[in-house]
Each structure stands twice: as C-alpha cells, then as structure tokens.
Amino acid sequence: MAFKSVLSVTGVGHCDEDVKTAAGLCGEVRAHLSVLVMSRQPIGAGIPMLVERERDIAGLERRFRQIERFSHDMARLEKRYSEIQKLLRATSLCYGIETDHCDPVSVGEIVRQRALCNDLTIVGPTLLYDEDLGPPVINGCLFDTGKPVLVVPKGAEATLSPRRVLVGWDSRAEASRAVREALDLLSGAEEVCVALVDPQANYNGNGSKPGADIAAYLTRHGAHVSVDLLRSGGKPAASVLAQHAIDTCADMIVMGAYGSRRLRERIFGGATRWIVAKPTLPLFLAR
Structure with missing residues (x-):
C-alpha cells in the first residue's frame, strides 16, 4: 500500500x-x-491533583515533590x-x-x-x-x-524506495501480512528475493515447490522475483536471513513479526530479535 x-x-x-x-x-x-x-x-508518581488538606506533613512534602516534578x-x-x-x-x-x-x-x-x-x-x-x-x-x-x-537501526540507510529487498518467507500469516503491507515497496524494487530457511515441501504449508506461490503472487503485482532456498546448518533462521541479505546487497528486509507476550517484553519475539544485536539493515515488520 x-x-x-x-x-x-x-x-x-x-x-x-x-x-x-x-x-x-x-x-x-x-x-x-x-x-x-x-x-x-x-x-x-501519578498526575498531581488537589486533595483535602493532608494531616501528615510527610504526605504534603511528597505531594509538593510530585507537583514540582510534573512542572519540570x-x-x-x-x-x-x-x-x-x-x-x-x-x-x-x-x-x-x-x-x-x-x-x-x-x-x-x-x-x-x-x-x-x-x-x-x-x-x-x-x-x-x-x-x-x-x-x-x-x-x-x-x-x-x-x-x-x-x-531503522543505527548506521542503516533507510529508504521507502529500495532497489533490492529480501523477503523472509515461511508461509505464515504474519509473513503474508508483511508482504501485503509492503506491496508498493516490493513492486517498485528492481529485485525482490524471497528467502526460505530449511523449507519443507508439503501441501499444507509451503506447497510442493516452496516459495513458488508467493513468488507468483508478487509477480502478478509487478515485482521482479527470485526464490532462494537456504540451509541453516544449525544456525538460527534470523541469522541466516540477515547474512543472506548482506550477501545479496539488500536495502531492506521484509518479514513477519512473531512472539508471545513474554517475548514482546524483550522488544521483538522470535526471529526478529536479531535486529537489536545485528544493526545492519532496515527491517519492515508486520504482525
């Protein structure tokens, strides 16, 4: 959009x-x-409000400090x-x-x-x-x-007109929403690489040809798409995607945001937490 x-x-x-x-x-x-x-x-602290006269001097002093802090x-x-x-x-x-x-x-x-x-x-x-x-x-x-x-991490060059974009795809609803929200960016890019890490060919998820469905969808929207199937070699999927983005000279990564409420307290859940430790590229996220 x-x-x-x-x-x-x-x-x-x-x-x-x-x-x-x-x-x-x-x-x-x-x-x-x-x-x-x-x-x-x-x-x-709370926002200071007028109350009836405090009986306790300590309470009055505490209220005064709250008002002073609020004014500051x-x-x-x-x-x-x-x-x-x-x-x-x-x-x-x-x-x-x-x-x-x-x-x-x-x-x-x-x-x-x-x-x-x-x-x-x-x-x-x-x-x-x-x-x-x-x-x-x-x-x-x-x-x-x-x-x-x-x-946009520190040191990253952000743009809403990227030339090369890496899409982290895993056939989940969050990834689909991220792609849909980024359609304008993807259709205007010179190259879109759809990357799947350790994909399994099955008809309930990735289909018989992992990445083919989303590639066809993006092509219909005018994007120039290639599909890369990546092996993790035991590494976290996020690290594999981050390195592949660097290897392909991507300007941006598009992916779904995952995580339970417990994980959210650490800013990002699941694969998206890599951005805090690896400040390399702008990351377009949707939930």
Whole structure:
C-alpha cells in the first residue's frame, strides 16, 4: 500500500536523529508526518491533583515533590515540542506534533491510538535502543494494531524506495501480512528475493515447490522475483536471513513479526530479535 501518513515516536530526552530519519522518508513519498513526543511519569508518581488538606506533613512534602516534578516534565515537553517544530518548519513536509505525559502502563495504549490512524510507524535508532520507552512503543504500534513498522537501526540507510529487498518467507500469516503491507515497496524494487530457511515441501504449508506461490503472487503485482532456498546448518533462521541479505546487497528486509507476550517484553519475539544485536539493515515488520 502507499504510505501517505507516517508516525514517528520520540522521547522527551531524545536527540533529533529519529525525527530527521522519519522526515527524510516522508519527503521521499510526500507523506504526512505525525510526531508524538512522549514523557513518562516515574512509577507511582501519578498526575498531581488537589486533595483535602493532608494531616501528615510527610504526605504534603511528597505531594509538593510530585507537583514540582510534573512542572519540570511539562517544561521539558514544551521545549522539545518547540525544537521539533523548528526542525520540521525548515522542511517542505506536511506535519503535526503532539505531546503526551503518561504513566508507564499507558504508553502502549497511547501509541496504539496514534498508530491506528497512520499507514506506517518509523522506529529510529534512539527509540530502538531506549530500554524504557522502546518496548512499550513497539508493542503498541506493531503487535496491537496490525499496522506495519519500519525499524531503522543505527548506521542503516533507510529508504521507502529500495532497489533490492529480501523477503523472509515461511508461509505464515504474519509473513503474508508483511508482504501485503509492503506491496508498493516490493513492486517498485528492481529485485525482490524471497528467502526460505530449511523449507519443507508439503501441501499444507509451503506447497510442493516452496516459495513458488508467493513468488507468483508478487509477480502478478509487478515485482521482479527470485526464490532462494537456504540451509541453516544449525544456525538460527534470523541469522541466516540477515547474512543472506548482506550477501545479496539488500536495502531492506521484509518479514513477519512473531512472539508471545513474554517475548514482546524483550522488544521483538522470535526471529526478529536479531535486529537489536545485528544493526545492519532496515527491517519492515508486520504482525
């Protein structure tokens, strides 16, 4: 599908790198950029509210510290909002900026609401390696919406007009959704390599010729497709796909995102966790 509305989430203490990455990608496809600047309350802090006079002096002091911290957080959010507005005003993009100060439990839901009304969420390197904000943001925009996410690791050259794309295929619903969401990217690429790791020929999964069905599907959409059947040699499938992407000079990897709720707490589940340890290529994910 065409990406006309893109979401970028950044923390109040983050640098401009993630927003600049998202802005550059939006400029390629003339998409609207929505930026959400987030600040998390300390656990147990809560938003200060007026209550009847405290009997306990210690309680009053604690309330004062909460108000003081809240005021400080609001000032940081306002400052970050102004910085991003100045950055984006210098571009020719259509954009919008929102801020939100919430408790840690609410981060995923707040991001989910924004991601539902955007075509794609960009996860830049600063957010990706933020151990506090990164996991709930990724859970909210990827696992809870059905919308795709483009992960851009540090040092990767991201583009929404890739020349060579590697598709990690395993005949599962998640991989199918990733391919469907990336159709515009795949049909516009010069080369699309569909890679299967240790595929089994069977009629309930990969068919008698593993990769043939998805290759035919992509060809009907105008993609120039080749199929590579890879042997793992005992290595994790993710590592095999990552190395093959490098060997074929791919600009991007497209694959399904897997994982139970327990695995999600580690940012990505299953084969997609390699991106944290191997920051090599942009990764287009869908659930």
